[in-house]
Amino acid sequence: MKASGFTGPREFPRASERALHDVGLQTALQRATTRFRDGRTAAIAEVPHWEELRQQAKAVKEDVLAHLDDYLEQLERSVTAAGGRVHWAADGESARRIILGIAREHGVKLVVKSKSMTSEEIDLDEALERAGIEPVETDLGEFIVQISGERPSHILAPAIHKTKEDVAALFERRLGAPYTELVEELTRTARGHLREKFLAADMGISGANFAVAETGTIVVVENEGNARMSTTLPPVHVALMGIEKVLPRLDDLATFLALLPRSASGQRMSSYVSLITGPRRAADVDGPRELHLVIMDNARSRMLGDPELRESLQCIRCGACLNVCPVYQRAGGHAYGWVYSGPIGAVITPQLRGVEEAGELPFASSLCGACLEACPVAIDLPRMLLALRQRVVQQERAAGAPRWWERWALAGWARAMSSARLYAVGARAARLASFRGRTGGRIHRLPGPFRGWTESRDFPPLAGESFREWWRAHRGGDTEHEA
Amino acid sequence: MTWQRNDRELVLGRVRAAVRRGTSPSRARPPADAGGLFEVAVPPGTPLDRFLARFEELGGNARVVASSEEVAPAVVGIARELGAERAALWETPAMRALGVRAALNAAGVVAWSPTDGGDARQAMAEAAVGVTGVDAVLADTATLILGTDGTRPRGVSLLPPVHVAVIPEERILATLAEWLAEARAAGAMPSAYTFVSGPSRTADIELTLTVGVHGPGAVYAVVVRGGGSAAQ
Numbered sequence A: 001m002k003a004s005g006f007t008g009p010r011e012f013p014r015a016s017e018r019a020l021h022d023v024g025l026q027t028a029l030q031r032a033t034t035r036f037r038d039g040r041t042a043a044i045a046e047v048p049h050w051e052e053l054r055q056q057a058k059a060v061k062e063d064v065l066a067h068l069d070d071y072l073e074q075l076e077r078s079v080t081a082a083g084g085r086v087h088w089a090a091d092g093e094s095a096r097r098i099i100l101g102i103a104r105e106h107g108v109k110l111v112v113k114s115k116s117m118t119s120e121e122i123d124l125d126e127a128l129e130r131a132g133i134e135p136v137e138t139d140l141g142e143f144i145v146q147i148s149g150e151r152p153s154h155i156l157a158p159a160i161h162k163t164k165e166d167v168a169a170l171f172e173r174r175l176g177a178p179y180t181e182l183v184e185e186l187t188r189t190a191r192g193h194l195r196e197k198f199l200a201a202d203m204g205i206s207g208a209n210f211a212v213a214e215t216g217t218i219v220v221v222e223n224e225g226n227a228r229m230s231t232t233l234p235p236v237h238v239a240l241m242g243i244e245k246v247l248p249r250l251d252d253l254a255t256f257l258a259l260l261p262r263s264a265s266g267q268r269m270s271s272y273v274s275l276i277t278g279p280r281r282a283a284d285v286d287g288p289r290e291l292h293l294v295i296m297d298n299a300r301s302r303m304l305g306d307p308e309l310r311e312s313l314q315c316i317r318c319g320a321c322l323n324v325c326p327v328y329q330r331a332g333g334h335a336y337g338w339v340y341s342g343p344i345g346a347v348i349t350p351q352l353r354g355v356e357e358a359g360e361l362p363f364a365s366s367l368c369g370a371c372l373e374a375c376p377v378a379i380d381l382p383r384m385l386l387a388l389r390q391r392v393v394q395q396e397r398a399a400g401a402p403r404w405w406e407r408w409a410l411a412g413w414a415r416a417m418s419s420a421r422l423y424a425v426g427a428r429a430a431r432l433a434s435f436r437g438r439t440g441g442r443i444h445r446l447p448g449p450f451r452g453w454t455e456s457r458d459f460p461p462l463a464g465e466s467f468r469e470w471w472r473a474h475r476g477g478d479t480e481h482e483a
Numbered sequence B: 001m002t003w004q005r006n007d008r009e010l011v012l013g014r015v016r017a018a019v020r021r022g023t024s025p026s027r028a029r030p031p032a033d034a035g036g037l038f039e040v041a042v043p044p045g046t047p048l049d050r051f052l053a054r055f056e057e058l059g060g061n062a063r064v065v066a067s068s069e070e071v072a073p074a075v076v077g078i079a080r081e082l083g084a085e086r087a088a089l090w091e092t093p094a095m096r097a098l099g100v101r102a103a104l105n106a107a108g109v110v111a112w113s114p115t116d117g118g119d120a121r122q123a124m125a126e127a128a129v130g131v132t133g134v135d136a137v138l139a140d141t142a143t144l145i146l147g148t149d150g151t152r153p154r155g156v157s158l159l160p161p162v163h164v165a166v167i168p169e170e171r172i173l174a175t176l177a178e179w180l181a182e183a184r185a186a187g188a189m190p191s192a193y194t195f196v197s198g199p200s201r202t203a204d205i206e207l208t209l210t211v212g213v214h215g216p217g218a219v220y221a222v223v224v225r226g227g228g229s230a231a232q
């Protein structure tokens, strides 16, 4: 395991193969994605102007991106006028240094954190730990993955890959709680443990779903109340946001709060939305005495300056594209190897981490278009996936190391994953295929175009089979011959 | 602090350059208040009826009273049912006028509100019930909107396991857009507005819905029918 706990995007082919044959994970993924999808479908059915709302959201985001410098400066002025302090971070390192600086200034020992992918993106927890500060993830799912030393597997349900038995054993081992498989009991255990942390914490760190330029208001959307706790109880609140999170006007929240909860969890409104404008006022009874807003670039300005990929900055991290994606449904979040998964992860990870590290991901898609249809901001993810594929291939050709067969195989497999018919055919073929082409339980050689792949990777047999399934169904021929 | 300064110019410089480079076909920004945009299919009836329907769907527990005199007895009734020994309250003029605090004390429930001073956080954390008013309510999502100031601590609706909100019927609005327009017109924002839609919930373990994970596990509404001057 790397320090970050991520396997890395390059592992996608292997990691997704492993996921495919993990029966427990497949069950959990099916259940979760189906539930979120059905919830979303029902929730948007009640909204007659859904399409107009999406277009409105898109127009607002386009306006934001076209004038981002102005809006960011306006946000800075408004937050400052409300008594908050604004910090600018060019990259993750700078953001970590700023946050550690604030922590040191206040002698912080314990930090409560509410779910923030942006903080995951910069490995903030690890940086805090190295500085001798205890970071506690307080969203229940995030807490579970944190104390088990893992990473979240879904934007909305970070611990979806774990069963209640896993959690029971984990809480017994790590919290000394009596073993119980009752979910309510487990939740109560976490509540008690985390309540003490909230009351003792010296600093709260949150993300920001939106930041309103005209009022300097930071908006945090959640269901559990852990973000309210983290932004209310500790004496210092630090909010970390990417530059793209700004919205021009308070009114824009009507549009985005109509779209986000419905797209994410199928709720008409999330249980809690906090509109935070500055730290506590002199007369207030509670709330943090200091509010720091860290505005982070971290490669986003590069995306902004890229006409083909700028649109990826319109994302509001709802997770809808994950739930409708046939590849995500099978592979799960961990296979993507880093913070962002699913179609949006396949678009932004190569931009944030570079093609060298994440060039596989744009090929891990069937281009079926379900993500575009589901996206509340109508982000054209398939278009960007295609554009990125071209770039990856060009870049690697230029570097004299073309791996395009490999990419092509991955794309074909992704297509197969998304087709129930091909899948069924493949599954039948698998029973036959499992008797062929193996030595010592490992497949050492795949036919034709897949040879390049097997030459560099040692395939577990089941992994080989699913490629063979696809190959068979696609070509309808024998897979054993040499090309 | 020089590095912060540098990063500011660095980030804004990059953004400025990128904004110019990556021009996308710009389209006119539609008016924020595009007519009918925020309509949703709703249950029949008045805003109150709709709020009640949605609130109950979220697992909320609502009581409607005919006049402001009935608010305090309704709150005491809830506290009694729960066997609450301690309560924490907002202390707005409207809330005082309702006499909730006195009624709770008379019923043997120790009631804390901001003028009591002391350790506010501890008082709120030890309370079995937190009683607040509302700035407004959104009927179609059963959303309670709470502001904050010296008389309206945030913790009252957060730390106790049960939240009771007193709602004047005339503060039930249809949509968020309506409230946002009001809030914008009102000028300076308080340090926090909190939207509360039902109890604290999670589905993080095997997608099993569980309430009361961090915030209150139960939310009650005492709605005062139109005309009764109730808490804000």
Ligand code: SF4
Pocket (backbone or CB within 6 Å): A314, A315, A316, A317, A318, A319, A320, A321, A322, A344, A371, A374, A375, A376, A377, A378, A379
């Ligand atoms: S790309 Fe669209 S659907 Fe996917 S997470 Fe972002 S906003 Fe949601």
